[in-house]
Amino acid sequence: MRVLVTGGAGYIGSHFVRLLADEQIESVVLDNLSAGHRDAVPPNVPLVCADVGDRGAVRALLGEYQPTAVVHFAGLIQVGESVRAPDLYYGVNLVQTLAMLEELTRGGVQLMVMSSTAAVYGVPQTVPIPEDHPRNPINAYGATKLAVERALQDWERAYGLRHAALRYFNAAGAHPSGTLAERHDPETHLIPLAIDAAIGRRGALTIFGEDWPTEDGTCVRDYIHVQDLATAHLQALRRLEQGAPSMTLNLGTGRGISVREIVDSVQRVSGRQVPVQQGTRRQGDPPRLVACASLAAEALGWKPQRSEVDQMIEDALRSRLARE
Ligand code: UFG
Numbered sequence: 062m063r064v065l066v067t068g069g070a071g072y073i074g075s076h077f078v079r080l081l082a083d084e085q086i087e088s089v090v091l092d093n094l095s096a097g098h099r100d101a102v103p104p105n106v107p108l109v110c111a112d113v114g115d116r117g118a119v120r121a122l123l124g125e126y127q128p129t130a131v132v133h134f135a136g137l138i139q140v141g142e143s144v145r146a147p148d149l150y151y152g153v154n155l156v157q158t159l160a161m162l163e164e165l166t167r168g169g170v171q172l173m174v175m176s177s178t179a180a181v182y183g184v185p186q187t188v189p190i191p192e193d194h195p196r197n198p199i200n201a202y203g204a205t206k207l208a209v210e211r212a213l214q215d216w217e218r219a220y221g222l223r224h225a226a227l228r229y230f231n232a233a234g235a236h237p238s239g240t241l242a243e244r245h246d247p248e249t250h251l252i253p254l255a256i257d258a259a260i261g262r263r264g265a266l267t268i269f270g271e272d273w274p275t276e277d278g279t280c281v282r283d284y285i286h287v288q289d290l291a292t293a294h295l296q297a298l299r300r301l302e303q304g305a306p307s308m309t310l311n312l313g314t315g316r317g318i319s320v321r322e323i324v325d326s327v328q329r330v331s332g333r334q335v336p337v338q339q340g341t342r343r344q345g346d347p348p349r350l351v352a353c354a355s356l357a358a359e360a361l362g363w364k365p366q367r368s369e370v371d372q373m374i375e376d377a378l379r380s381r382l383a384r385e
């Protein structure tokens with residue numbers, strides 16, 4: 062197996078590339094480095110710096126490296142930005158992906174794993190959320206991911222491209238070595254912001270609402286370690302290689318953690334106070350997003366190994382302290 066990893070210089074993608082290297086599986090990364098980092102890709106893994114929609118670059122890459130599968134992480138991921146600039150999100154996440162798909166089909170690639178998201182469900186009617194829950198995305202980010210999921214079903218019927226669409230809940234943590242990290246610019250995610258507030262690299266963390274209908278009034282999410290996500294991708298790829306039918310799976314733990322519980326964990330693990338200030342609700346935030354996680358366990362034999370909250374915070378903190 063030789064794997065094309067798009068977005069392999071990004072947060073989740075780079076953890077997956079590292080896992081492939083650990084497993085002695087060859088890979089080639091396609092990343093335009095708009096959000097990824099060159100130093101997150103191991104020196105012996107080829108990095109092609111181009112957009113996924115750059116047909117010439119994709120065609121040349123397919124000719125040179127002849128990958129047998131693609132794992133597609135590349136894309137824009139900020140919910141708020143997607144509401145303000147949907148054209149950007151449809152352009153990158155959908156139009157460019159379709160251009161790449163066309164080249165992949167022409168190049169004979171038959172297997173694909175794609176990054177999808179819990180945002181395809183919109184505001185959930187039931188929690189935990191099973192995969193067959195209605196998909197009603199409330200922002201362009203979720204809408205573009207859902208559109209790609211649907212395109213893949215059509216591609217399979219027409220061209221036989223088998224796929225796994227993996228709907229992540231909240232990715233967290235970092236490689237245990239501390240050498241890979243969550244590095245977004247601007248950073249909008251709770252855990253890196255809470256850690257930075259604790260270690261004095263940023264001001265107080267704003268809690269977006271403490272009046273939600275949850276146990277402690279703050280939003281509840283299902284945080285899943287990035288290493289566990291990487292493992293699920295490899296397991297999905299192996300299943301597809303063995304001939305398994307296409308699959309759509311939630312990747313979460315099935316357990317909800319509130320913003321306050323994250324803050325408590327950061328304080329426990331770092332031994333520092335997290336300065337917090339009360340903010341208003343962030344528009345578009347559902348109060349509670351928790352996966353029904355049984356299908357991935359069943360289909361892949363996947364079981365999260367590092368997704369205990371303190372473990373995720375410890376790994377995230379270590380990797381943060383390793384950077385100045
Ligand atoms: N939060 C704060 N303060 C902050 C940042 C976040 O209180 O400064 C809260 C949010 O309101 C939310 C929780 O922390 O309740 C987690 O927020 P994140 O921004 O870390 O993550 P989201 O749940 O908003 O987003 C995640 C993924 C997205 C995906 C979305 C699906 O990062 O890619 O889930 O709804 F689209």
